[in-house]
Amino acid sequence: AQKITQTQPGMFVQEKEAVTLDCTYDTSDPSYGLFWYKQPSSGEMIFLIYQGSYDQQNATEGRYSLNFQKARKSANLVISASQLGDSAMYFCAMRERDSTSGTYKYIFGTGTRLKVLA
């Protein structure tokens, strides 16, 4: 079973509009973390935002916010006031403790390619 699911291969949004990128997850670790990364065409992975499983409030970082619905196991990324520079691939990731090794591992979804239209 997929641990991280991103159901939107591609999304379009008009410049200055808001957009939501979906992410659902599955884990039995009670102390997990959820992340979003941006990968522009240049290839680097840029960390955007983090949400801990015990955090009561949704994380926000500038124009990025994470809509965390724990019971639904979803961690959607909301980008407000989209800019042309937001066009990129976006990956949802989860950090969970590996039951065998006891160390943390990071699992990534398949990504959503966002295109911002002028």
Next chain:
Amino acid sequence: DSGVTQTPKHLITATGQRVTLRCSPRSGDLSVYWYQQSLDQGLQFLIQYYNGEERAKGNILERFSAQQFPDLHSELNLSSLELGDSALYFCASSVQGGTTEAFFGQGTRLTVV
């Protein structure tokens, strides 16, 4: 700058050859992760090291191997290369415990011809 350094940035080699990718983690990070990203694909976890020891293995082929040295830098060795091994290989590092993200290097783009 994430603080994670990967070399080389680009590598072109022929089928059947062997290459070594190098990663220097952020200062103080004990965990190193290797990922493979094929064209327009997500990140496939290959292997994780913690303080010199292998801790977790993902979808890593037997032709691939890795190690982490006492100074914590890591190397990913790819041998008997095939066209399908062409990909972007990322190294990431993190501290263990706490609420931190994994910090990624710029990646090594490997092209097998």
